[in-house]
Amino acid sequence: MDKVYSSVEEAVANIEDGATIAIPGFFAAGVPRVLLQALIKKGTKNLTLACGCGPMLGAAEELTQLVKNKQIKKVIDSYGLYRSATKGLQDPFEQAVRASEIELEVYPMGTLAEKYRVAGAGIPAFYTPTGVGSVVEEHIVTNIIANRKPKETRVFDGKKYVLEYALKTDYAFIHAYMGDREGNLVYRKTARNFNPVMATAGKITIAEVEKLVESGKIEPDCVHTAGVYVQRVVEVPRVSFAITID
């Protein structure tokens, strides 16, 4: 099936207010910047951005724009704040988090990766050793006190584990190096990171690809994400960006 859309605007056109969107990227690498820019242009509000490791720090201009437009309701991430507290005090996003205007829900990175993985694999929840001995085992970690719901733990073979739930999203924005018309995707180097797992977690997965090729042109053994997970493909220019989170 041909899943190619002619523009990013068209690819995001039906995203409704209140949607939860998975945003891959590990700091600056592998962030679906062009789709984010289309979302800014469209002005969709009340968004929940389900991230993995600070893609919005890596796409700081897009984040600031989304915050200014008051498009974000909530961010889920393992590393959503600037490392420097001094810099964070100046950051519009962190200011909105501190003022409780935006919710920031925090998980360990590997737990987030698994939350997306099981969401795509039909598993509702899982037990992990990560976070035992910290507040992560006690309740959901968020700046909004009312949302700090207690978590369950269980002991297996004398060792304690925390119950964490699948995180299915309405949409997933994906950044791939190459894609074909069927939605088969190939990533490049460390820009892969959260992209494959989030592609499986989105009910509708939209992939921006730097290189669109005809079906059959990707070496089948080298496909990273099978097209079954991808509903929309759109070709975008390769964007140069600053490799920094400072």
Add this chain to the structure above:
Amino acid sequence: MPQKFQGLPREMIALRASREIKDGDYVNLGIGIPTLVSNWIEGKDVTLQSEIGMTKTGPLAFDDDVDQDLINASCQPVTELPGIAYFDIFDSFGMIRGGYMDVIMMGALQVNGRGDYAGWANPAARGMDIGNIGGSMDLCAGATKLFITMMHTDPDGGPKVVNEITFPYTTKGKVNMIFTDLAVIEITPEGPVLKEVFPGLTPEDIQSVTGAKLIIAPDLKEIEL
């Protein structure tokens, strides 16, 4: 308040900590002083894993070698070493939690004598009790050996090796050794053992800037680089 004692610069803390890494080790280095450890492993058959999704991470990349699709977990451009492998994030954390890393090195805000440490949130500086967990708790969960590298005291001269942790915990009972600008401390069932001191300092000097009660090793020596 100025620091009471001058000790090793950060690069030399990293050098001392790097001595614990052996041929064949798979190693993950956290942000900060741990990242500097990568400058001191040349000549060793060591594989650096970066949780962004690669093993055999090479040295930092500069100028024409910079590739925006190739960064380490601290968001620095890096290079590839022969034998490099890329993988996705759940594979990366699978190998971390699964115990495939031999050595984990992390920075910390506070460590106590029982091997607990805090490093992911600084409510005093941030004005809120949440921060960046990143991969720290997964790395602790899967750690075989967990080493902390940090300055011995905070910027105000207060102890970071403490009796009681006051910042939000990262993990409990997992730290094996602490490397600072002033000392090397091993966490044992009996408590924190002072193994090495910066040349010219006495155990009493170290204790005076340490919250936890230190046990003095019978074979206490000066830090050798």
